[in-house]
Amino acid sequence: MRHTLEAYGYGEIRTPVFEETQLFVRSVGSETDIVQKEMYTFNDRRGRSLTLRPEGTASVVRAYLENHLGREAGVRRFYYLGPMFRYDRPQAGRFREFFQVGAEAIGSGDPEQDIEIIDLLSMLLHDLGLKDLEVEVNSVGHPGCRQAYESELRAALERERGKLCATCGTRIEGNPLRVFDCKNEACRGVMSRLPLLRNHLCDACETHHATVLAGLARLGIPHKENPMIVRGLDYYTRTAFEVHYPPLGAQSALGGGGRYDGLVEACGGPPTPAVGFSAGIERVLFALEQTSAEAPVEPPIVVLPLGDAARVPALELARELRAVAPTAVDLSGRSLKALLRSAGRGGAHVAVILGDKEMTRAEVTVRDLLAGEQETSPRTGVTAAVQALLQRHGGEA
Ligand SMILES: [Zn+2]
Ligand SMILES: [Zn+2]
Structure with missing residues (x-):
């Protein structure tokens, strides 16, 4: 994941696992389930209220403002990877401490930035071996286009009040x-009869949305519109999306995100447009387990020493090969057959075999794990041989 994120020019930001509680109340929203019942909140020794982070965006925005990271004009690109905490009912694939990967592009209000963020999340999952992903995308407009819509929605909800759950009953007046x-099952039934925000966009929001859809088509990212993706807070604007892995069935969302043009300002900064995503690592691992796809555990090159005498020379050889690409040494001491099998399954492309015979002849065997072919190379020429082989596989890497 780091490899893909950095290839797009996003740099890692590491924020503390806890923040002042007010940050999350302001940014996630006091009316959300997260703030109302899922946060781990406690007082420190001076009685200040702190909360274990339930998500990553708020902390990134706080750090962005506190450290004046927006001082230079242009777009700042960040990614994070780490534990989040929510007091949720533990169930299959859901934990109270869970991990998220996320990215934020702060400083651009343009639809092309939304397209890049969606492309980045799809590519991140694609590179792990998850193919056939589907992006669901919607626009939630800007606060202006929501105002007119909300009164119409309130009227429609008022007519259905008797069928709504108690929580939704209170939402009619609030949000x-x-x-x-x-x-809730009954509320979901009502939803199909409600007016959709998607049909109440102003011209500017409509144009923005059309540009995002056209861009996704141009990049060949499979997607469909889903007007039910709604983020009911004023900070969220225009694009909202989820990335689904359909083989998982009903709970197929691996991640999602959208534009939050009002958040930086809500956190005390100047008006600054931004867009981002987050994805659940446990969900991604679950998806990988459900399919034949396995997360690559090996780098592109693996050195396989056979016999005790080859072990230290293998470490030396690997040092040279790292100039070409990341290289691991398998020191498990198993048979060649077992070593090759785990190198191939682990996602390595090239195995460099160093055994007694090769040692005495100052040679190595370079095996193409994707094609299943191998050749002998003089020890001195191994770097060039491996490089040529990897370049041939460039399109598949
Ligand atoms: Zn609008
Ligand atoms: Zn409800």
Whole structure:
């Protein structure tokens, strides 16, 4: 994941695992389930209220402002990877401490930035071996286009009040859009009859949305519109999306995100447009386990020493090969057959075999794990031989 994120020019940001509670109340929203019932909140020794981070964006925005990272004009690109905490009901694939990967592009309000963020999340999952992903995308407009819509939505909800759950009943006056987040069976039935925000966009939001859709098509990213993806807070604007892995069935979302043009300002900064995503690492691992796809555990090159005398020379050889590409040495001491099998399964492309015979002749065997072919190379020429082989596989790497 780091490899893909950095290949797109995103740099890692590491924030503390806890922040002042108010940051999450302000940024995630006081009306959300996260803030109302899922946060681990405690007082420190001076009585200040702190909270274990339930998500990553708030901390990135806080760090961005506190450290004046927006001082230079242009777009700042960040990614994070780490533990988050929510007091949720533990169930299959869901933990109270869980890991997320996320990226934020702060400083651009343009639709092309949304396209890049969606492309980045799809490529991140694609590079792990998850093919056939599907992006669901929607626009939640800007606060202006939501205002007119909300009164119409309130009227429609008022007519259905008797069928809604108690929580949604209170949402009619407060934040009616939040009804779309309800998991209640009866509320979900009502949803299909409600007016859609998607059909109430102003011209500027409509154009932005059309540009995002056209860009996804141009990049060949499979996608469809889903008007039910709603983020009912004022900070969220325009693009909202989820990336699904359909083989997982009902719970197929691996990640999602969207544009949050109002968040930096809500956290005390100047008006600054931004867009980002997050994905659950446990969900991704679960998806990989459900398919034949396995997360690559080996780098492109693996050196396989056979016999005791070859072990230290293998470490020396690997040092040279690292100039070409990341290289691991398998020191498990198993048979050649077992070594080759795990190198291939682990996702390595080239195995460099160093045994007694090769040692005495100052040679190595270079095996193409994708094609299943091998050749002998003089020890001195091994770097060039491996490089040529990897270049031939360049298109597949
Ligand atoms: Zn609008
Ligand atoms: Zn409900």
